[in-house]
Every structure is written in C-alpha cells, then in structure tokens.
Amino acid sequence: MQAIFEESRSTRPSLEGKVAIVTGANGGIGSAIAQQFLADGALVVLTDLAQSGEQLSSLGKRAIFLEHDVSQEQARSEVVERALSRFRKIDVLVNAAGIHRHGVMTDTTVASMEALFRVNQLGTFLGMRAVVDAFASNRHGAIVNISSCLATRGVPGQFAYAASKWAVRGMTKNAALELASLNIRVNAVMPGPTDTPMFRGLPEADQSAIAAMIPFGRVARPDEIAAAVAFLSSDAAGYISGAELEVDGAVFA
Ligand SMILES: NC(=O)c1ccc[n+]([C@@H]2O[C@H](COP(=O)([O-])OP(=O)(O)OC[C@H]3O[C@@H](n4cnc5c(N)ncnc54)[C@H](O)[C@@H]3O)[C@@H](O)[C@H]2O)c1
Structure with a gap:
C-alpha cells in the first residue's frame, strides 16, 4: 500500500517551486492564471504591455512584472533572459496575451487580419521558440497556449479572430511533436466565453445572448x-502533450 500511496502523491497537481512566465497577465484570464500559480507555490514572471499601479504594490517576492509586446521578437528573448537572471530557470510558459476583433470575412481588413496575426499567432510562436533552450537545458518544460472554443468550428462574425486561434491549435500540435524528445509538453486550453475585460467589451445584449x-x-x-x-502546467499532466482542453460549459459539446 505504501508504494501505491507514494506513486499517487507524485501525480497531484502542484506547481511548488516551478518558475512560470505568464503573458497577458493584466488581463482577466492571465491575471487569474498568475494568481492561481502563486497560490500553488510557483514563482511567476507576469508580462503585459504595461504594468498597472495595483500590481506594483501587490507583487510579492515570488513574482516580477516585465513590460513587453509579445509580437516583438527581441522583447521575447529579453523576457527569457530576465526571468533566468532572477529565478535561474524556467519550467512553464503560458501564452495568454491576446486580442479580439469581430467581423465576417468580407468586412475584414488587412490591418485587422495582421493585428490578430501579430498578437495571437506570431506572439504565441515567438513565446514558444524563446523558451526552448531554457527548457531543453532543464530537460523538461510545459507550454500552455490559450486558443478558444471559437477555433473548434465555424462561427459567423469571427473570421480573423477564429483564424488566429485555429493557428494556435495547429502550432500547439506541431510543437508538441517536435519538442517531445526534449521532454517539453505543449498543450492548448480552449476557453468558452469568459467574464473578462475582453468579454465585457461586447454590448450587454450580446453578453446576455x-x-x-x-x-x-x-x-x-x-x-x-x-x-x-x-x-496542464503541473507534473500531474506529465504524459499529456498535444492535447486541447475545452473549458466552455459544454457550449460546443
Ligand atoms: N474572454 C473570453 O471570452 C475568451 C474566450 C476564449 C479565449 N480567450 C483568450 O484568452 C486570452 C486572454 O483573454 P482575456 O479574456 O483575459 O482578455 P483580456 O483583454 O482581459 O486580456 C488580454 C491581455 O493581453 C494583453 N495584450 C494584448 N496585446 C498584447 C501584446 N501585443 N503584448 C503583450 N500583451 C498583450 C492585454 O494588455 C491584456 O492584458 C486571449 O488569448 C483570448 O483570446 C478569451
């Protein structure tokens, strides 16, 4: 019995002592992830376009905030360097930064398509690529990319946004295969509509509908x-890679 007990203990979700980078950490989902990680014992590098005054006073010793734009290649490398210099290692990357635009294909401008591509797709790619060396030197690592339930089927009026989130699914699958031999896991979470500033930006009638x-x-x-x-970031998910976890109240079940 003792051996069985020991084994089951090792698969309890825990982030104790892990160092995690969370992008979009000012946002509704990103800040909830950072808080959950801190509560679970992780050391957290929160990143977003700019630091809020509230965060300045509330960050303890186990967290730092770095300003950066996820779509800027050089800035991604700098975040990794600064995370390593502060915490000596990186175990987890969560790509939560994102933007949303409505629109059917015929109304979608090149500017809108490019903006979504740069933050949601390019930003996720640059983030994953930037941590690979640090993960490889640890011989482990976990990446969680935030996609969307809108990338599970066609949804009218979500043309460019959905395309960027389908791209996140594709990159997650390919990266999971390419990085498996380095013991790096790559998974996607697909949130349904979630009560955040992004969602609250919709007209109230749309939110209710x-x-x-x-x-x-x-x-x-x-x-x-x-x-x-x-x-998915914890060792309890140690054999899970290339997975897509829908957290959407069964909206597209
Ligand atoms: N809220 C929803 O209903 C919902 C549903 C499915 C997926 N998502 C996805 O979840 C993620 C988080 O969304 P949220 O609802 O918390 O939105 P949010 O608007 O509250 O947060 C997004 C954060 O990303 C940051 N960001 C935007 N562009 C950036 C850039 N270039 N560089 C760095 N940071 C940048 C913003 O400053 C913001 O703090 C996004 O990827 C979003 O697409 C949200």
Whole structure:
C-alpha cells in the first residue's frame, strides 16, 4: 500500500517551486492564471504591455512584472533572459496575451487580419521558440497556449479572430511533436466565453445572448480557465502533450 500511496502523491497537481512566465497577465484570464500559480507555490514572471499601479504594490517576492509586446521578437528573448537572471530557470510558459476583433470575412481588413496575426499567432510562436533552450537545458518544460472554443468550428462574425486561434491549435500540435524528445509538453486550453475585460467589451445584449446559449447558463469565471491551465502546467499532466482542453460549459459539446 505504501508504494501505491507514494506513486499517487507524485501525480497531484502542484506547481511548488516551478518558475512560470505568464503573458497577458493584466488581463482577466492571465491575471487569474498568475494568481492561481502563486497560490500553488510557483514563482511567476507576469508580462503585459504595461504594468498597472495595483500590481506594483501587490507583487510579492515570488513574482516580477516585465513590460513587453509579445509580437516583438527581441522583447521575447529579453523576457527569457530576465526571468533566468532572477529565478535561474524556467519550467512553464503560458501564452495568454491576446486580442479580439469581430467581423465576417468580407468586412475584414488587412490591418485587422495582421493585428490578430501579430498578437495571437506570431506572439504565441515567438513565446514558444524563446523558451526552448531554457527548457531543453532543464530537460523538461510545459507550454500552455490559450486558443478558444471559437477555433473548434465555424462561427459567423469571427473570421480573423477564429483564424488566429485555429493557428494556435495547429502550432500547439506541431510543437508538441517536435519538442517531445526534449521532454517539453505543449498543450492548448480552449476557453468558452469568459467574464473578462475582453468579454465585457461586447454590448450587454450580446453578453446576455451568449450566456443564454451556454448549457451551463453562464459564462466562465477566469479562475475556472486558470484551474485547467494549472493542471496542464503541473507534473500531474506529465504524459499529456498535444492535447486541447475545452473549458466552455459544454457550449460546443
Ligand atoms: N474572454 C473570453 O471570452 C475568451 C474566450 C476564449 C479565449 N480567450 C483568450 O484568452 C486570452 C486572454 O483573454 P482575456 O479574456 O483575459 O482578455 P483580456 O483583454 O482581459 O486580456 C488580454 C491581455 O493581453 C494583453 N495584450 C494584448 N496585446 C498584447 C501584446 N501585443 N503584448 C503583450 N500583451 C498583450 C492585454 O494588455 C491584456 O492584458 C486571449 O488569448 C483570448 O483570446 C478569451
């Protein structure tokens, strides 16, 4: 019995002592992930375009904030260097920074397509590529990319955004295969509508209509997305890579 007990203990989700970079950490989902990671014992590098005053006073010794734009190649390398110089290693990367634009294909401008590509797709790629050497030198690492339930089927009015989130799924699958021999896991979380500033940017009537479509009768709380990310980042998910976890109240079940 003792051996069985010991084994099961090793697969409990825990982030104790792990160093994690979380992008989009000012956002609803990114900040919930950072908080969950800190509560689970991780050391966290929070990143976003700019640091908020509230964060300046609330960050403890186990967290730092770095300003950067995820779509800038050089800035991604600098975040990795600064994370290593502060915490000596990196175990987890969460690509949560993102932007949203509505629009059907015929109304989609090149500028809108490019903006979504640069943040959601290029930003995720640059983030993953930037941590590979640090992960490889540890002989382990976990990447969680935030895609969307809107990248599980066609959804009218989401042309460019959905394309960028389908791209995140594709990159997640390919990176999972390419990095498996380095013991680096790459997974995607696909949130449904979630109560964050991005969602609250919609007209109220749209928010209510969306909530009414969800079998659970409500949108997700950011901490519900964070719980899934924390699990996939932990050693409890040590044999899970290339997976896509839908956290969407069964909206597209
Ligand atoms: N809220 C939802 O309903 C929902 C559903 C599915 C997927 N998502 C995805 O979840 C992720 C988080 O979204 P959220 O709802 O928390 O949105 P949010 O708007 O609250 O947060 C997004 C964060 O990303 C940051 N960001 C934007 N562009 C950036 C850049 N170039 N460099 C660095 N940071 C940048 C923003 O400053 C912001 O803090 C996004 O990838 C989003 O597409 C959200």
